[in-house]
Amino acid sequence: MQENVIDQSRDVTILEILDRVLNKGIVLSGDLVVSVADIDLVYVGVRLLLSSVETMEQMRNKQMGTGTDINIK
């Protein structure tokens, strides 16, 4: 029983570590960096796209309905 508790808290710690090491920290891309681990290069690009879209969203929020027209055809 004792071991179980220790394992679980270690698992929680591992999740916290993985989230930081794999998702946070400095991300560099471009000609200076050869790779950011495996398939990440694709996701690095997408993540930059996503965060710029999100920022756009936040900016629109502040403009209370005076945003650009959306033309849906």
Place this chain on the structure above:
Amino acid sequence: MPYMLYAIIASAGKEESLVSLSAIHGIQNTSAFGVSHNGLVAVLEEVNHARVVVNTENAIQYAKIIEELHQHYDLLPARYGTVMETKDAAVCMLEKYRKEFEENLQRVENKEEFSLKVFWDYEKGSEEIRKKMAHNATEVRISPGEKESAAYLFEKIKAYRFENALLEYAEQLCEEIRLATEVFSPDIKFKKMPSQSLLVDAVFLQKKGLKQDFIQLVSWIKERHEDFRFLLTGPWPPYNFVDIN
């Protein structure tokens, strides 16, 4: 030979900084070393392949090294698996991003990070919020039943309002946490409901050494919310507080 980047540290002009790094063994079990440029040091380790293997064991080993470095230096941790082609590339990087690195190093000077996750019972909590919404319902300008698309839109609007109500609820908790902890950490980042059971995910940047007092403070907040589950972890190197574009 490619080199994996661990972190950027401030060398403060001392030669000893670079020497003590050699005691640290990287994930490939070779010595870490630093290349420096204008007061900044990039901590590197020679690796066999540009594509570093992503597995739990290596990731944890990586974290341990960052942790070790953080005991002695202010640093900006790099994302796991960042590999540079040559030492010169690392020096170029230090020059290219010098301003950003210096600003961020100043931000994290003598500081460490804590994480607070607040979990709630989504089923119960969201049910209560729905009840409140029904009670305060404002008119929706669409009468469902006329067209399929009208009914569709009606549902979408209801969902939109519900989502906003959830975010507002999370925001209230964030405000409470902020007010209580501002004295310890003027630098806080919040995520509101990143998943259904995680109501608030907060990270705090604090001066080193305040751990015990902070635990007390969070205990106090926890006592006021017996319906929520709290998880406080730390101290961590400042992974969440390096903003480089």
Place this chain on the structure above:
Amino acid sequence: MDSNKILLSTGDTDELLRDMEKPGSKAVNRFNANPDNAESGLAQLVLTLVELIRKLVEKQAIRRVEGGSLSEEEIERLGETLMKLELKMEELKKVFNLKDEDLNINLGPLGDLM
């Protein structure tokens, strides 16, 4: 370093663990991002982006409806268009045999992005 990182926790770490590992938890998704072949991987990526944009457009549209600046006719047209967009997306998902979890798409408080 390990066990002494947890400074305070309510009750069972087991329960907390389950909550942290629910779908949408980023650490877990990273290791699962291994498409079986290039084609489905590409479809997954493309459709994720398309779905992202669709959901953002939808959110913006609803926000404008709620803002009260649209006429009845505009609202009606909006409703029809949004519905058609969503139906089209469902078709595409079926064609490539992808589910919502594959696209990892949920926005807002009920999920995360990538």
